[in-house]
Amino acid sequence: MSTVDPSAVDLSRAPATVVDALRRISGIEDHGYTFLDNANKPTFFSYAALWRAAETRGLALLGHGLTRGDRVAMVLSQPQDFVITFLGALLAGLVPVPMFPPLSFGKLDAYADSAVTIIEVAGAKLIVTDKALSSILWQVVPRVPTLKDLVVVENLDLGKKSPGPLPTLTADDLAFLQFTSGSTSAPKGVMVTHKSLVANCWAIATEGMGLELGSDVAVSWLPLYHDMGLIGFVITPLFKATDVVFIPTLSFVKRPNIWLQTMHEFKGTLSFGPNFAFALATKRASEKDLATWDLSRVRLIGCGAEPINANVMLEFVDRFAGCGLKPGVPMPAYGMAEATLAMSFAPVGSELPVLLLDAEAFRGEGRVVNPDDDALALSFVGCGKPFKDHRIGILDTDGKLLGEDREGEIAFAGPSLTEGYWKNEAATNEVYRPLSEGDGDTTVWLRTGDLGFLHEGNVFITGRSKDLIILNGRNHHPQSIEWSVAEIDGVRKGNVVAFSRPGKESEELVVVAETRADPPADLKEAIALAVADRLSLKVADVVLLGAGQLPKTSSGKLQRRKTREQYLAGELGGEGVRTLGATGEKLTVARHLARSLFGRATHAASKVFNRPS
Amino acid sequence: MSPNMEAMELIKAAITAVDTSKASKLASIKPETEIRDLGLDSVATMEMVGYLEEKLDVQFSDEVMVRINTFGDLVALIEKNRI
Numbered sequence: 001m002s003t004v005d006p007s008a009v010d011l012s013r014a015p016a017t018v019v020d021a022l023r024r025i026s027g028i029e030d031h032g033y034t035f036l037d038n039a040n041k042p043t044f045f046s047y048a049a050l051w052r053a054a055e056t057r058g059l060a061l062l063g064h065g066l067t068r069g070d071r072v073a074m075v076l077s078q079p080q081d082f083v084i085t086f087l088g089a090l091l092a093g094l095v096p097v098p099m100f101p102p103l104s105f106g107k108l109d110a111y112a113d114s115a116v117t118i119i120e121v122a123g124a125k126l127i128v129t130d131k132a133l134s135s136i137l138w139q140v141v142p143r144v145p146t147l148k149d150l151v152v153v154e155n156l157d158l159g160k161k162s163p164g165p166l167p168t169l170t171a172d173d174l175a176f177l178q179f180t181s182g183s184t185s186a187p188k189g190v191m192v193t194h195k196s197l198v199a200n201c202w203a204i205a206t207e208g209m210g211l212e213l214g215s216d217v218a219v220s221w222l223p224l225y226h227d228m229g230l231i232g233f234v235i236t237p238l239f240k241a242t243d244v245v246f247i248p249t250l251s252f253v254k255r256p257n258i259w260l261q262t263m264h265e266f267k268g269t270l271s272f273g274p275n276f277a278f279a280l281a282t283k284r285a286s287e288k289d290l291a292t293w294d295l296s297r298v299r300l301i302g303c304g305a306e307p308i309n310a311n312v313m314l315e316f317v318d319r320f321a322g323c324g325l326k327p328g329v330p331m332p333a334y335g336m337a338e339a340t341l342a343m344s345f346a347p348v349g350s351e352l353p354v355l356l357l358d359a360e361a362f363r364g365e366g367r368v369v370n371p372d373d374d375a376l377a378l379s380f381v382g383c384g385k386p387f388k389d390h391r392i393g394i395l396d397t398d399g400k401l402l403g404e405d406r407e408g409e410i411a412f413a414g415p416s417l418t419e420g421y422w423k424n425e426a427a428t429n430e431v432y433r434p435l436s437e438g439d440g441d442t443t444v445w446l447r448t449g450d451l452g453f454l455h456e457g458n459v460f461i462t463g464r465s466k467d468l469i470i471l472n473g474r475n476h477h478p479q480s481i482e483w484s485v486a487e488i489d490g491v492r493k494g495n496v497v498a499f500s501r502p503g504k505e506s507e508e509l510v511v512v513a514e515t516r517a518d519p520p521a522d523l524k525e526a527i528a529l530a531v532a533d534r535l536s537l538k539v540a541d542v543v544l545l546g547a548g549q550l551p552k553t554s555s556g557k558l559q560r561r562k563t564r565e566q567y568l569a570g571e572l573g574g575e576g577v578r579t580l581g582a583t584g585e586k587l588t589v590a591r592h593l594a595r596s597l598f599g600r601a602t603h604a605a606s607k608v609f610n611r612p613s
Numbered sequence: 614m615s616p617n618m619e620a621m622e623l624i625k626a627a628i629t630a631v632d633t634s635k636a637s638k639l640a641s642i643k644p645e646t647e648i649r650d651l652g653l654d655s656v657a658t659m660e661m662v663g664y665l666e667e668k669l670d671v672q673f674s675d676e677v678m679v680r681i682n683t684f685g686d687l688v689a690l691i692e693k694n695r696i
Contacts, residue, residue: 038672077675102679103655105648111679132676250675253656254663276656472656532652539652 007213011240014202016171017194019091021201021238026051031214033237034245034266035080040258043080047241050087055166057088062162064126064151068093071124071177074225075115075137077101078130079246081153082224083234085128086176093167096176097122097189098225102136103536112139118179118187119144122422128153171195177422178227178337180475189422190337199415200340201236203387208333208345209270209300211240216299218244219268221252221259228305231341232272256280257289260320264293272302274473275309278316278330279505285319296324300348304333306470307461308381310354312505327351334383334459338431338446340416343392344459346384353382355455363565366407368453382458390414392459393445394452399435407462410452411435411445467560469500471507471537478560484534485511485527490519495550499564501540508540512563512572515544549573620691624684627664631657644685669694 009028015021025031025047032046045053061072072094076082082098089096099118102111119127119140127150129137134152141147151159175197177189205211218237222229229249237244245266251258259281263271273281278301285293303313313330321327328349335342346353359376361369371377386392393401394408402408420428431447451463469476481498485491495514500507511527520526528539549572551562566572625639632653642651653661665687666672671694681687 101675103659105658105678105681107649108679132674135676136679250659253659254666256660280656472654474655528652529650533647533649536649536655536658538654538657 009241011213014198014239016198017169017173018175018197018201018235018238019169019194021198021235022047022051022054022087022091025238025241028241031241031243033083034243035078035083036245036247036251036262037078037080038248038251040251042245045080045084047238050084053084054087054091056157056161057084058090058092058094058166059161059164060156060159061085061089061094061126061128062092062164062166063160064149066092066094066125068167069095069174070126071095071097071122073097073099073115073119073122073124073127075099075101075127075129075133076153076224077133077248077250079224079248081130083246085153085156086224086230086234090169090175091166092162093169093173095174097124097179098176098230099179100223100225101133107536108136112136112143114187115140116143118189119147121187121424122177122179122189125149126151128156130154169194171198174419178230180337188424188427191419191422192337192340193419196340196416196418197231197235199389200342201231201239203390203416204232204236204342204345205239205242207387208342209236209302210348211237211242212269213240213242216240216242216269217266217297218242219247219259219263219266219271220244221247221249221262222272223249226305227335227337227341228272228274232302252277256284257286260285260293260295260323261289263295263298264323267297269297269299270301271298272304272333274305275303275307275312276472276506278303279309279312282312282316282319290320290322293320293323295320296326298325298329300331301329302331302333302345304335304342304383305473307502307507308332308383309502309506310352310379310381313352313381332381332383334461336448336450338418338448339412340418342387343390343412343416344384344386346382346458353384353458355380355382355460362407366453368405368407368455380460380462382455382460384459385457386412386414386459387416390416392454393435394454395435395447401435404454404456407451407453410448410450410459410461412448413443413445417444417446463561467499469498469507469509471500471509476535476537481509481511481531481535481537484530485513488523488526488530490516490523491527492516492547495547495558497550497558497560497563499560499567501564501568503540509537510541510543510564510567511539512543512545512550512567514547514550516547519544543567543572545573616692616695617688620688620695621684623665623668623691624661624687627661627668628653630664631660642684644683644688646684647682648684648687649682665691 028047034042034044036042072089074096086096123146125148127137131152131154141150171194173194175192175194178192179187179189220233224230317327328351332346334344356377356379358369358371359378361367391413393411395411396402396408420432432444434442452461467478478498482496485496486493492514497512501510524542527542531537531539551559628635
């Protein structure tokens with residue numbers, strides 16, 4: 001077979017669709033995807049082989065009686081199965097619906113329930129899974145009327161195939177449905193078209209990562225049912241024929257060392273992970289690993305999907321400096337599924353963009369002001385500027401654009417914006433809309449639900465106005481936690497608030513509950529156990545309050561944000577209640593952080609930003 | 614030590630390796646205790662499984678893992694996989 005030199009293929013312009021992106025590199029034999037299995041055995045697919053495998057898979061999917069536009073639910077835990085099936089479905093004009101596989105240790109009923117809900121909303125006709133998971137997924141089939149069949153991936157290519165040809169797609173075609181992660185009673189499927197995918201992947205590949213043809217090797221353990229793993233590492237690399245090594249997600253979670261070990265073995269140059277993964281990698285690396293690994297080729301490891309802790313990034317850099325890891329490697333990024341994936345990337349290779357600001361002015365008035373030497377400082381990590389042709393704006397409570405250095409809701413506009421939520425017009429209209437009615441500007445902006453500010457064009461994330469709790473990279477709605485606590489004996493129903501606080505490494509879960517007159521002695525423990533049992537989450541702190549002590553609106557609605565603020569300030573429940581993580585500790589942490597960051601980051605900050613005045 | 618006790622000791626070592634804050638709870642673990650009741654988060658739980666796999670030099674399949682609820686189930690699985 002002839003080998004096509006990737007430099008002979010014109011990759012200087014964006015293609016129209018993801019299928020076009022794969023087609024134009026389908027002659028390349030010496031670059032492609034390497035899939036590790038559970039035993040770490042690599043299987044290499046050149047881009048030419050990947051194209052052929054995807055074509056076969058696409059015709060096999062069509063052979064199951066599916067037609068263009070039909071949704072296909074995918075529950076596949078092996079990267080090789082996932083990538084080929086996903087690309088095959090795209091080639092066939094089908095709409096894949098990537099779904100998370102069941103996690104270990106029981107709770108299969110709860111898993112089946114959430115799978116049913118997603119498949120029902122998507123109206124999928126077929127489930128593709130693997131042999132190991134098929135017995136679990138078969139239980140789902142009779143519960144969803146649209147489902148016609150379940151097929152195990154091992155048999156897929158052996159069955160009846162469509163004679164073809166595969167359809168010709170356009171940029172406006174729906175590529176796939178990205179269900180937003182996290183436990184919620186009504187999951188929403190973000191409609192990702194080829195147009196927004198191409199816009200976002202092209203921006204990531206060029207402006208964001210500056211992918212180098214033929215020299216970059218990307219390594220990813222990220223779950224492929226999630227936008228960061230799927231778009232960042234399955235789709236974006238196609239645009240520049242970048243080599244990628246895929247590690248099964250569970251292999252990483254079971255043995256976090258495998259991440260950097262693979263970076264070392266495969267001479268990786270770039271990767272991505274949520275904050276917790278950096279902490280885990282730092283903690284679990286052995287002295288032997290440190291003596292063996294060569295990480296000098298690494299250009300960037302992006303950090304996104306959960307709040308970024310500057311200390312964790314600095315410790316990561318310190319820990320692996322002896323392996324040749326460059327200090328500018330951790331690269332903060334900001335994105336969400338509704339924006340296809342990424343909204344902004346910090347510059348590659350620059351030191352961590354940390355900004356210190358006056359706590360009083362920020363907490364009290366939402367203003368970004370340079371801290372005095374003896375004032376309490378807060379630190380935030382910058383996530384860079386929006387891509388070309390894209391805009392990030394900060395909105396006040398009336399939905400009007402604020403200037404720089406003011407906190408408000410982050411909004412996003414540009415060609416990467418997705419089409420909205422599948423069959424959910426109400427939810428779509430709520431967050432995809434013009435800034436204000438009647439002024440003639442019809443630009444649709446996404447209300448991200450995140451809080452933040454712009455400083456010298458760079459976006460800083462300061463909180464989540466949707467109250468979303470992000471733990472280990474997964475989103476959790478506070479309601480699901482609060483509901484599971486509300487049923488416990490001794491808790492006043494409807495008077496529970498869950499939120500996260502910054503921990504030493506990553507966000508930690510806090511539950512505050514009002515109790516009945518004579519609460520059981522072990523109520524705190526019972527609350528922690530209930531949350532662990534039902535949601536597999538670890539509670540870092542439980543605070544019990546008397547009746548009426550939780551902050552509420554005049555109409556009696558719980559105020560999560562205010563509860564959290566009071567908790568962090570040590571003011572919860574009025575005087576006399578002092579909680580863990582409250583004033584004393586918080587002050588010390590902030591001061592310590594301010595000191596350690598000033599030493600290391602002032603240099604970087606002065607380069608990236610002028611200090612706020 | 615009986616094989617079951619050995620397996621339980623191994624599980625406790627695995628828990629300690631991934632989350633030192635659980636040390637005080639180890640003594641109260643019984644075979645019928647549900648693993649989730651220990652309050653490990655999902656990442657620590659899988660790290661614990663990884664620890665066991667490495668010590669036993671085996672791979673537990675996803676399909677087997679999802680059907681395990683109690684420490685007794687896990688002990689039985691370890692016993693089955695011990696050479």
